[in-house]
Amino acid sequence: MKKIIRYIGVMAALCAALIVLTSCGAKPxxxxxxxxxxxxxxxxxxxxxxxxxxxxxxxxxxxxxxxxxxxxxxxxxxxxxxxxxxxxxxxxxxxxxxxxxxxxxxxxxxxxxxxxxxxxxxxxxxxxxxxAGQALLVKKGSPIHNVKDLNQKGKTVLGVVGSNSVENIGKYAPKARLLQLSDYAQALTALKSGQGDALTTDNGILYGMAAENPGYVVVGGTFTEEPxxxxxxxxxxxxxxxxxxxxxxxxxxxxxxxxxxxxxxxxxxxxxxxxxx
CATH class of the missing domain: 3.40.190.10 (Periplasmic binding protein-like II)
Structure with missing residues (x-):
C-alpha cells in the first residue's frame, strides 16, 4: 500500500513539473x-x-x-x-x-x-x-432616401455593436438617434418592429437582408468605402x-x-x- 501511495506521489510531482515546464517554455x-x-x-x-x-x-x-x-x-x-x-x-x-x-x-x-x-x-x-460601402436598409415606401434624411428630427438608425458603421453615422447623420444591437439578426428584428427608421451597415450585408425580406430595400447608394x-x-x-x-x-x-x-x-x-x- 505504501509503495502505491509513493508511486502516486511521484507521478503527481512529475505531472506538476511537466505543467510548470510547459507553461514556462511554450509560447501562447x-x-x-x-x-x-x-x-x-x-x-x-x-x-x-x-x-x-x-x-x-x-x-x-x-x-x-x-x-x-x-x-x-x-x-x-x-x-x-x-x-x-x-x-x-x-x-x-x-x-x-x-x-x-x-x-x-x-x-x-x-x-x-x-x-x-x-x-x-x-x-x-x-x-x-x-x-463594400456603407448604405441604408429601410421599409418600402419609407421617407428615408439617403443618409442625410436621418438628420430629420426624431429619426432613429439601427446599427451593430463593434461595427465601424456606427461611428460613420455620427459623421454623416450627427442628428440621428443611434440604437445599437448585438448582431444583425437583432437589428433587422428591431427595424421590422418599428424601433428604428433605417438599419445601416455595409451594402453587401444589406442586399442579403433585402433578398430575404422583400418588403425592405437598400436606398441612397453607398456613402463610404469599406474594403x-x-x-x-x-x-x-x-x-x-x-x-x-x-x-x-x-x-x-x-x-x-x-x-x-x-x-x-x-x-x-x-x-x-x-x-x-
Whole structure:
C-alpha cells in the first residue's frame, strides 16, 4: 500500500513539473507561428459570421455556416496548404472576433471586417477581398432616401455593436438617434418592429437582408468605402503573405469570380460586373 501511495506521489510531482515546464517554455498560441502550426495540423481555423446572409449564415438544416466568405476561406486554405488542407470555422460577431484572434482561438478573421487605421493598431490585414460601402436598409415606401434624411428630427438608425458603421453615422447623420444591437439578426428584428427608421451597415450585408425580406430595400447608394480584409495577429507576417499570395492566385484563376457570382450574381441591386476581379 505504501509503495502505491509513493508511486502516486511521484507521478503527481512529475505531472506538476511537466505543467510548470510547459507553461514556462511554450509560447501562447497567439504568439506562435500560425503558418507553421497550420502546416503541421493541415488546418486553418477561420472566424466567420453566422448571421449574415450571403457572407456567412448558419444553415439550420445541416448546422453548417455557408456564404461567400466561407467559400473564399476554403479556396484560400487549399492554396496555402494544398488540396488536402482543411478549413475549420468558428462563429464570431463584430464584438468577439478580435478577442478570439488575440487569444489564439482562430488563425484569421474573414467576417465582413473593414480595413481601418484604428483596427490596424490591433491586427494586421491582408489585401482587400471585397470592396463594400456603407448604405441604408429601410421599409418600402419609407421617407428615408439617403443618409442625410436621418438628420430629420426624431429619426432613429439601427446599427451593430463593434461595427465601424456606427461611428460613420455620427459623421454623416450627427442628428440621428443611434440604437445599437448585438448582431444583425437583432437589428433587422428591431427595424421590422418599428424601433428604428433605417438599419445601416455595409451594402453587401444589406442586399442579403433585402433578398430575404422583400418588403425592405437598400436606398441612397453607398456613402463610404469599406474594403474587407482578412485579419491576422500582428507579427504573423509569413501567414499574411501566404494569404495574399493565395488571394492573388484565386483571382487570377477565375475561382474568385465564380464564388462571387454564386452568391451575388442574382442579387437585386448588386452590381456584379463592377465587383468582379
Amino acid at each position: 498560441l497567439s504568439e506562435q507561428n500560425v503558418l507553421t502550426n497550420s502546416e503541421k495540423s493541415n488546418t486553418i481555423t477561420w472566424g466567420v459570421k453566422a448571421d449574415t446572409k450571403l457572407f456567412g449564415l448558419m444553415d439550420i438544416k445541416d448546422n453548417r455556416i455557408k456564404g461567400f466568405e466561407v467559400d473564399i476561406a476554403k479556396a484560400l486554405t487549399k492554396q496555402v496548404l494544398g488540396s488536402k488542407g482543411q478549413a475549420k470555422f468558428v462563429q464570431v460577431t463584430s464584438q468577439t472576433r478580435i478577442p478570439l484572434l488575440a487569444n489564439g482561438n482562430i488563425d484569421g478573421i474573414i467576417a465582413t471586417m473593414t480595413i481601418t487605421p484604428e483596427r490596424e493598431k490591433q491586427v494586421d490585414f491582408t489585401n482587400s477581398y471585397f470592396d 474587407y480584409g482578412i485579419a491576422v495577429n500582428q507579427g504573423q507576417t509569413e501567414f499574411r503573405q501566404s494569404l495574399n499570395t493565395a488571394l492573388a492566385k484565386i483571382e487570377k484563376s477565375g475561382e474568385y469570380n465564380r464564388i462571387l457570382k454564386k452568391w451575388f450574381g442574382n442579387v437585386p441591386g448588386f452590381n456584379y460586373e463592377e465587383a468582379k476581379r
